[in-house]
């Protein structure tokens with residue numbers, strides 16, 4: 001006769017539910033640009049607020065121009081960023097020059113604001129090796145294409161910073177899709193175990209190409225995945241620049257104070273396609289959902305907030321737009337003027353010492369290129 005099941009000692013379902021409900025979304029500005037959470041209001045000067053807005057507007061223009069240049073065949077690989085400006089730019093604004101950034105392919109704006117010259121970002125898009133030659137004083141590594149791989153690398157960079165006694169963090173970005181990768185878990189777990197000063201950001205734009213967030217994980221939030229690694233996790237409104245700045249700044253403070261890494265999920269939306277390589281978002285998203293998210297636009301809400309404080313105007317915005325267009329024009333010209341990549345460049349840039357088979361190929365191409 002089957003023995004009666006023992007009464008459960010703990011209610012595992014209740015434990016899960018009680019954890020999940022704690023991950024409420026942090027917000028400072030609502031969709032109308034009103035402050036709804038003064039306690040979280042970051043300590044930013046008027047000048048810094050204007051700078052943050054300027055960078056977001058500039059980045060939106062850069063996105064529009066990049067899409068157009070791509071359509072003209074003047075850029076190569078490009079992953080659109082519109083809609084993600086609060087998530088990407090305000091999170092980066094909370095970092096310092098000495099911090100390291102390990103980006104994914106959609107995080108090119110953050111590394112530009114960290115110091116990568118714009119023309120190099122365009123060369124990266126064209127697959128030119130010079131786009132991945134980062135100036136010595138710019139603490140970034142080239143954008144990662146392998147989903148999630150940068151999370152493991154970030155744990156290593158952060159541990160290196162800790163061992164050298166630096167007051168700096170390693171910050172990284174992946175997407176909602178990236179949070180399903182093994183590298184994601186390995187990275188946050190390792191950094192947690194070693195108390196490494198890392199800031200792990202997941203830009204949850206709710207789609208991994210066409211796969212919706214709901215099919216990505218049974219977890220109610222991505223932020224709660226921090227619990228298993230024993231590190232703090234925060235869910236933040238990724239369309240709200242002030243909330244994003246506040247939570248990333250706090251995570252950075254904890255990290256440099258020796259309190260280890262954090263995981264931050266920024267809930268946002270990409271307005272455009274996944275990349276310019278040809279996916280059609282209308283096949284996996286409705287225009288109703290697009291419209292709903294465009295109402296939450298980070299630039300619109302920040303503009304209303306700043307205008308209310310007398311810090312922003314149409315004139316100011318136009319100045320930023322003109323500056324962006326001018327700089328983009330100069331940068332694309334500089335990219336055009338960069339000598340074309342040769343096969344020998346590609347080979348010689350891969351290794352310090354060439355293996356014999358590549359040495360042979362190198363000689364063959366050198367000969368061809370000399371004609």
Ligand SMILES: Cc1ncc(C[n+]2csc(CCOP(=O)(O)OP(=O)(O)O)c2C)c(N)n1
Pocket residue numbers: 106145146147174175176177178179203205207208209274
């Ligand atoms: C390891 C690996 N698997 C699959 C791919 C193909 N791939 C490129 S982008 C992408 C979706 C990633 O989505 P997400 O992490 O949500 O980032 P998003 O593009 O939305 O910013 C996939 C599966 C890849 N680049 N690397």
Ligand SMILES: [Mg+2]
Pocket residue numbers: 175176177203204205206207208209
């Ligand atoms: Mg995504």
